[in-house]
Amino acid sequence: MVVGANSKIEFFGLPKGNEMVTSANLEGEQEVLALINEERIRLGMTPLEWDEDLARAARYHAYDLATQDYFDHQSYDRSGGKLVEVGGTFDRIKKFYSASFVNSENIAAGNESPKATYEQWFNSPGHYDNMFNKSSKKVGLGVFYDENSSYGSYWVFCTAH
Template sequence: MKRTVFSALLILILGAALFADDYTRMIEARVFKLVNAERVKHGLSPLQNSETLTLVALNHSRDMVKRSYTSHVNPDGLDPTARAKKAGFNTDKKIKNGIRRGVGENIYEHQAIMVEDGIHKPIIDPPFTVSEKAIDGWMNSPGHRKNIMNEGYTKVGTGVSVSKDNKVKITQVFF
């Protein structure tokens, strides 16, 4: 009996972890695809995925969940460029008239709420819904849109994390 209960609990825990990984990966992939679709629609080259920038983005999303904040600057005072440098990413790029320094970053927080009998309950929206809302929000924000449409950017990394109260944090880092 104990073995059956333990096995059932283990399956539930592993299933939840696998669901969370699949859920965040689906959002990451969809955001990457939608950002590139916007770029191509406007005559720009698609961005290439960068493993290092993906790790920088994922770590930032996880940190925002862990320490309950939503900001481009973490509680330790590190901005996107400082976090990228700390991860070993060279943030200097040679351009026609000199060197461009730094990375661009878009962040997005999403939480769906269901009201049942007057009680507000956080729920999980489907990955497509979350992704499309993030892109819509970014494309309607001048600063975020500028990052997506920056012809000087050629690489991107996207990372997603979900809090216990179902807040989805998305970070996208551009170079």
């Protein structure tokens, strides 16, 4: 199943791993990656390599955050108007990516530009550590917009060894 940036909700919660959310801002995803890799190189680190499965996991979570209108690393469904947790961060990511150990996830909301998202993560110690973890080799990013959600834009970053 493929869902575009302006599609109505067709799935939510813990994925099966075959869901395909198209990028709402492919250039923005690549711009965030370029900013991260520029700093990794400046620090003497290996640049992160794009992984499409991690990107699918990131895009799925950005979609879920926007369409279900929540902001959390865990995955939720709505039941009777309330959020019910259905799975953890790595449970969700591993549905899409099973090649190696999943390292981390950053999420951001409300940022209108890739640079603002990068700077938010850069200035947060935990998010910074995730972006510049020496053991991280692979990365995927996802962006989804929903004007009817609390924050409008949702950005997700996932890494693996």
